[in-house]
Amino acid sequence: MIDKSHIGTVSEARMIDIEKGQLKFFAKATGQTDPIYFDDDAARAAGHPAIPMPPTFAFSLGLGAPPKNGNLFDIIPDLRGILHGEQSFTYHQMLYAGDTATLISTIRDIYEKRNGALEFVVQDTDVKNQHGALCIQMRTVTVVRNMQA
């Protein structure tokens, strides 16, 4: 069982660079054909200052800069049964290659269903840019299937 005392845990602020090379790799890995996501010139021609960070990549920033406090992979005892349950993003401002993001995550809730056969962890993360502007708020609901429960 996941220790419910983690509810309310707020992570330390984590900084992570949004690297152009990784965004280009992400575009390749996802079969992206729109060149603004992998070509500087195409991005600028479309009015962007640099290659835009694609809309799901904030999740990867979170994985790339895992928190010491409230890391899902630490608080979930058995990772074999994990599934991604829900994911949401609220967008306030675009992020681009070359920006530096700062992330703060909160364990919002931990609850169970079916007498503990399924456990849920709700994590909220705020993503700010290097100017301190809130750019993206995301929520991740992770499901843990407890095979033996």
Next chain:
Amino acid sequence: MAAISKSVAVGDTLPDHVQGGISRTTLALFAGASNDYVRLHIDSDYVKEAGLPDVFAHGMLSMAYMGQLLTNWMPQDRLRYWNVRFLAITPLHATVTCRGEVTEVFEEGGEQRARLKLSVSTQDGVSTLDGEAVVAI
């Protein structure tokens, strides 16, 4: 940028977006590119020890494909909110189709917005993701 206002109406559909087949290479590349090293997606030995038949695709891979459905239709800076639920595992070798439809046009935050109903399904007709997005139009 991209200040063109689209004529958008309830019932409009986005052009379907198809990706796949999702191979072990796809999953290996996506693991590295997305910083997602969960072994369930890349290590078939680990997966079999966990009692599952084989590795399966990252949910966020399908969400990334759904993002392409959206950004092929509208510039990304129009996206205001986006939520998905992961309904079923996307198996290895799947080809997935992302679909979207306008369900509401409304005013919010001083701009015209559209609400979209979104889904992803496999070639076998299994619904793997559903969701909703709000975009400025």
